Amino acid sequence: xxxxxxxxxxxxxxxxxxxxxxxxxxxxxxxxxxxxxxxxxxxxxxxxxxxxxxxxxxxxxxxxxxxxxxxxxxxxxxxxxxxxxxxxxxxxxxxxxxxxxxxxxxxxxxxxxxxxxxxxxxxxxxxxxxxxxxxxxxxxxxxxxxxxxxxxxxxxxxxxxxxxxxxxxxxxxxxxxxxxxxxxxxxxxxxxxxxxxxxxxxxxxxxxxxxxxxxxxxxxxxxxxxxxxxxxxxxxxxxxxxxxxxxxxxxxxxxx
Amino acid sequence: xxxxxxxxxxxxxxxxxxxxxxxxxxxxxxxxxxxxxxxxxxxxxxxxxxxxxxxxxxxxxxxxxxxxxxxxxxxxxxxxxxxxxxxxxxxxxxxxxxxxxxxxxxxxxxxxxxxxxxxxxxxxxxxxxxxxxxxxxxxxxxxxxxxxxxxxxxxxxxxxxxxxxxxxxxxxxxxxxxxxxxxxxxxxxxxxxxxxxxxxxxxxxxxxxxxxxxxxxxxxxxxxxxxxxxxxxxxxxxxxxxxxxxxxxxxxxxxxxxxxxxxxxxxxxxxxxxxxxxxxxxxxxxxxxxxxxxxxxxxxxxxxxxxxxxxxxxxxxxxxxxxxxxxxx
Amino acid sequence: xxxxxxxxxxxxxxxxxxxxxxxxxxxxxxxxxxxxxxxxxxxxxxxxxxxxxxxxxxxxxxxxxxxxx
Numbered sequence: 001x002x003x004x005x006x007x008x009x010x011x012x013x014x015x016x017x018x019x020x021x022x023x024x025x026x027x028x029x030x031x032x033x034x035x036x037x038x039x040x041x042x043x044x045x046x047x048x049x050x051x052x053x054x055x056x057x058x059x060x061x062x063x064x065x066x067x068x069x070x071x072x073x074x075x076x077x078x079x080x081x082x083x084x085x086x087x088x089x090x091x092x093x094x095x096x097x098x099x100x101x102x103x104x105x106x107x108x109x110x111x112x113x114x115x116x117x118x119x120x121x122x123x124x125x126x127x128x129x130x131x132x133x134x135x136x137x138x139x140x141x142x143x144x145x146x147x148x149x150x151x152x153x154x155x156x157x158x159x160x161x162x163x164x165x166x167x168x169x170x171x172x173x174x175x176x177x178x179x180x181x182x183x184x185x186x187x188x189x190x191x192x193x194x195x196x197x198x199x200x201x202x203x204x205x206x207x208x209x210x211x212x213x214x215x216x217x218x219x220x221x222x223x224x225x226x227x228x229x230x231x232x233x234x235x236x237x238x239x240x241x242x243x244x245x246x247x248x249x250x251x252x253x254x255x256x
Numbered sequence: 257x258x259x260x261x262x263x264x265x266x267x268x269x270x271x272x273x274x275x276x277x278x279x280x281x282x283x284x285x286x287x288x289x290x291x292x293x294x295x296x297x298x299x300x301x302x303x304x305x306x307x308x309x310x311x312x313x314x315x316x317x318x319x320x321x322x323x324x325x326x327x328x329x330x331x332x333x334x335x336x337x338x339x340x341x342x343x344x345x346x347x348x349x350x351x352x353x354x355x356x357x358x359x360x361x362x363x364x365x366x367x368x369x370x371x372x373x374x375x376x377x378x379x380x381x382x383x384x385x386x387x388x389x390x391x392x393x394x395x396x397x398x399x400x401x402x403x404x405x406x407x408x409x410x411x412x413x414x415x416x417x418x419x420x421x422x423x424x425x426x427x428x429x430x431x432x433x434x435x436x437x438x439x440x441x442x443x444x445x446x447x448x449x450x451x452x453x454x455x456x457x458x459x460x461x462x463x464x465x466x467x468x469x470x471x472x473x474x475x476x477x478x479x480x481x482x483x484x485x486x487x488x489x490x491x492x493x494x495x496x497x498x499x500x501x502x503x504x505x506x507x508x509x510x511x512x513x514x515x516x517x518x519x520x521x522x523x524x525x526x527x528x529x530x531x532x533x534x535x536x537x538x539x540x541x542x543x544x545x546x547x548x549x550x551x552x553x554x555x556x557x558x559x560x561x562x563x564x565x566x567x568x569x570x571x572x573x574x575x576x577x578x579x580x581x582x583x584x585x
Numbered sequence: 586x587x588x589x590x591x592x593x594x595x596x597x598x599x600x601x602x603x604x605x606x607x608x609x610x611x612x613x614x615x616x617x618x619x620x621x622x623x624x625x626x627x628x629x630x631x632x633x634x635x636x637x638x639x640x641x642x643x644x645x646x647x648x649x650x651x652x653x654x
Contacts, residue, residue, distance in 0.1 A: 036595060036596070097346070
């Protein structure tokens with residue numbers, strides 16, 4: 001009951017404070033730009049290299065390159081953008097004092113944390129879908145033989161990766177006292193999950209960082225969706241939920 | 257809402273909050289009977305806000321316990337359903353309008369539909385925010401305070417907890433908030449618990465008062481009893497017109513006497529205060545003991561050959577009590 | 586750059602997105618009092634919004650606004 005009220009407030013806040021333009025706008029921009037960049041790459045390099053200098057010969061770009069570009073952009077810039085926009089979710093409510101009026105009503109702090117996770121996840125899903133549809137459309141126009149199935153699988157791996165980062169940032173925001181501290185904590189977490197796959201086969205297969213490699217492997221058909229990607233994605237989702245539950249427990253014990 | 261038992265609205269037992277360097281609230285035993293307007297008075301930093309945060313489950317007690325209508329407080333206490341709370345500096349979502357915030361607040365209590373709409377309309381009227389189109393982000397401090405009061409009443413609470421509701425307001429805003437508190441108190445099923453460092457607020461609306469100083473409870477009783485018990489006898493002496501200089505000398509002389517705690521020239525009488533007294537110089541005398549003073553003051557004045565126009569007992573104010581209780585070294 | 590002339594139809598959506606973001610950001614910035622803008626300087630943000638492609642308006646919407654209320 002009160003969860004529905006909280007969730008509606010979050011969605012209206014995203015719409016009314018123009019946050020709806022930030023992540024979806026950035027993702028849409030990458031969705032449109034990535035296929036064009038992939039197509040233009042050889043021409044760009046040719047125009048940049050001086051006449052008589054080193055000749056760079058590249059294989060002609062293919063449809064797959066458009067998605068490689070998209071995944072690269074969103075797994076780096078996209079991730080940072082998610083951290084920066086989600087880090088304030090709870091920390092700012094604590095810092096500014098708006099949380100006090102909410103939790104002094106018959107609302108559990110846990111409910112507050114999970115509605116923040118739900119609304120921000122919805123925003124990430126919307127933005128990623130927007131980016132994918134735009135990239136798919138442009139790739140179909142610019143290149144022959146668009147790998148629809150493979151690119152969709154790759155995008156799903158990307159989406160789960162972004163959702164994990166979002167969940168981790170919500171957890172950080174629940175723990176931290178200020179949004180800067182929350183951002184720092186989430187960035188530290190991001191570095192850890194990026195580095196973990198280096199430490200052996202187990203980590204390379206099962207940690208959320210593995211999803212980055214899986215995006216391109218799914219695209220090229222090197223990895224199987226059911227056998228390789230789904231288990232790793234499931235682990236990432238579970239891990240994200242555990243982090244939010246821990247963050248929520250910490251928030252529950254905090255003084256406001 | 258149902259009245260479950262005869263449990264007091266608020267009861268604390270040995271409620272203590274200590275931080276690394278200081279004890280903010282020390283073994284507080286406080287009982288607020290249901291249906292009263294209860295003033296929680298103390299200078300800034302006495303521990304009032306910390307106590308209220310523990311009542312609301314926003315801070316955890318180091319020791320002791322707080323009960324609201326017999327229900328233990330805490331972050332997920334069932335008592336929250338019956339409380340309306342206004343923190344000292346309420347913060348809202350700047351993008352909402354006042355009506356939207358009230359609908360949000362009511363929704364969190366499970367209210368919806370026409371009932372919620374009607375409640376919101378009533379409270380906007382009550383707090384004078386009807387027709388305000390500005391978003392909350394553009395509200396003045398006073399408007400935020402009024403919206404804060406409105407959201408605290410959205411659930412028709414049995415207990416309203418207000419933390420320094422008047423401190424940030426101008427005199428008109430203060431009067432409005434105090435009148436609102438008084439109006440709430442008319443309804444015997446509503447308990448109002450409000451903290452303040454302003455003595456006049458308490459005198460204006462409270463029947464019961466507790467005084468907190470440096471984390472300790474120094475008084476907790478009916479305002480009337482408190483005054484009777486702690487207030488020193490106060491006398492006003494009026495000299496005939498044109499004796500202003502002598503009044504100052506007299507006050508100085510009285511101050512040196514052993515049965516006088518304090519004596520001061522209080523200016524010219526006439527405007528406002530004592531009707532029918534006419535003009536004259538007034539001296540305000542705080543005595544240590546009533547009877548001695550009643551005998552000695554007229555004699556003292558007559559012996560000095562001064563024209564005594566008027567001699568009367570003054571109503572002790574809470575300020576006298578407060579100063580005695582709080583200013584102990 | 587012949588590429589741009591040849592591919593106007595493809596670049597147009599990007600240009601539209603860009604313009605929409607600039608419009609949204611400026612519509613937020615213009616009526617906003619200077620004290621509710623990060624750094625307190627509206628002109629600087631205006632220039633960033635208009636001249637820093639895409640990221641300018643997004644940066645403003647994400648970090649340029651100090652919450653009021």
